[in-house]
Amino acid sequence: MRVFLSYHEDEKGDECAQVLREELAILGIDATMAKHSIKPGASWAQAIRDHLANSSALVCIASQGYTESPWCQQEIGWAIGRGIPALWVRYDSKEHSAGFLMDKQELIVTDPSSQAEIAREIGTWLATQEKTREEARATFIRALADSSTYRQTRDIVYVLATLDSLTDDEWQQIDDAAATNRQVRDAHPYSDRNNGLSNIPVTDWLRRQLNKSANNT
Template sequence: MALSRAERFKLKSRMLAEIDDQASGWDTRRQNLLLQEFGLPTLAMSWSHGEPEFEDQIANLPDTDLLDMYGIVLGLDEQEVQNSVDEPDTGNWKPGYVRLFLSHSAHHKDFIGRVADELAVTGIHGFVAHDTMEVSKPWQQQIEQALRSMQAFVAVIHPEFNDSAWCHQEVGWALGSRVPKFVVRAGMDPKGFIGSDQWPSVHGLNPRKVADEISSWVATVPALGERMVDGLFKALESANNYVDAGATAARIAALDSLSVDQWNRLDDIYRANDQIHGGALPKKALRPFYQEHGRTWPPPPKSPMPASSPVSDPWSSPAGPDPWSIEPVDEPPF
C-alpha cells in the first residue's frame, strides 16, 4: 500500500531529527554511505551555500526505499517500521486527551491512580495498568496496545520499580519508540539507560503535586502542548462536578492566551455545562481571565439566528391588486 503524504513526512522528519542529533553519529561520511546504498547523490564534504542537503536527496525516494532507510537510520526491524507507519488503535484512551503511559510499581498502583485522576483535569489521560484496562480483554495485550499508541511516557521510580521486570520492559519499549520521556524519583534513582539524566524528585509529595510536576513537563513538549490545551477543553466540557470544573478552569486561566476559535469554544462550554456557569470555583477562575483579555463576562447567550423573511407572493400581496378582481374595461362599440 502506498504511503500517504502525512506518513512520508512523518518518516522523513524522524530521520532528520535522528541524523541532526550529534550524539547519533550520523556525520557527513556516514550519510553519504547511506545515500550511496540507495543510489542517491552524495553530499558535499564541506558545507557551502546552495549545496543540496540530506532532505533534498531523499525528497523523491520511493516508498519502499524510504521505509528501508527509515529502519536503518532509527535501528528498527521490519515490524517496528510498520508499527511506526500504522495509525495505532487508541483503545481505552480518552478521546482528545494527551495519551501518557504511567510506568510504576504495582505496590503503588493506588497512589498512581490518584496521580492519574489529578492529571485528568489538566487534559492528560494517564494510563494506569489495572485501572484503565477492560477486564474482558487480556491484560498484557492492553498494556502493549497502550505502549504502541502512547504519546508520552513517564516512569515513577519508587523503591520497588528497579526490581520489576515489567517496569524495565516498559522503559525499554519507550526508549525504542522514541516518544517524549520523563522520569520522577519517588524515593529511588532509576537504573539503566534512563538513569543517565538528572530527574526531579517528588519523594514525599502528594498525588496533586506529582501530577503538577508531570503536567508542567508535558506543557513544555512542543508536540504535546497544543494537544494538552485541547485536552483541557475536553476535560472542562466533560466535568461532572464543580470541583473538577474549577480545577480545570484554573489551569485554562493559567494559559497566556487563546485563539479566537478557542475563546469561542470556551464560551460554548461555559454555557452548556451547568457545573461551570452554576459553580463558584470555575467562575472564580474564569472571570479574571476573561476580563484580563477584554472578553465579555459572563459569556453572553448565543444570538438567535434571524428569522428569514417570507418570500412575498405577488398574487396575495396587499401592495398590489388582485389580478383576478380587476374590473373589465368597456370596449368601444364597433
C-alpha cells in the same frame, strides 16, 4: 488523550498509580495501568506494547523499588526508542532516572499525599511538550466543557493558567463552556487571599493570570 502509567507493582506503587489515575481523569486524561487493562489469558508483554503504542506519553511513577523492576525499565526503553515523551515522577528520594531519561528534568514529589497537584503538574508538562502540546490543550478544553463539578473546573483552569497563552479559538471554546455549563460559569478560584481574587469567576481569573504572564514576558 491517553498516557501509560509505568509503576512498580507492589502495594505502594499500585496505590500511587491508582490515585494518580483518578486525578488525571479529572483533567480528561485516560491513564492506563497495565494491571487493570490486560484481559485474562492475554499475552502480558504484547498487551503492554500495544498500550504503550496507543499512548501519547509515558509517566514513570518512581516509588521505592521502581528502578529495580525489569518490567519498568523495559517500558521506558520501549517508549524512548519510539520517541514517546516520558516523564520521571520521583516519589521516593532514592529513585533517580537513568539512561536516556537522565538529561530530562524530573518531577520531584514533595508531598505524595497531594496527588491532585501532581496530576496538574503532569498536565502542564503534557501541554508544553512538542509532541503532546496540541492534543493536551484540546483535551483539557473538552474536559472543561464537560465539567461536572466546580473542583474539576478549577483543576483544569489551573493547568491552563500555567500556559504562555491561549488562542482566540481556545478562548471562544472556554467562553462557550461558561455559557452552557454552570459548573464552569459559577466556579470560583481556590482561595487567593493575597490578591482578593477568590470571588471572581474562575474564567476571569484565568484571563488575569495569562495577561499577567504576558505582561511579565
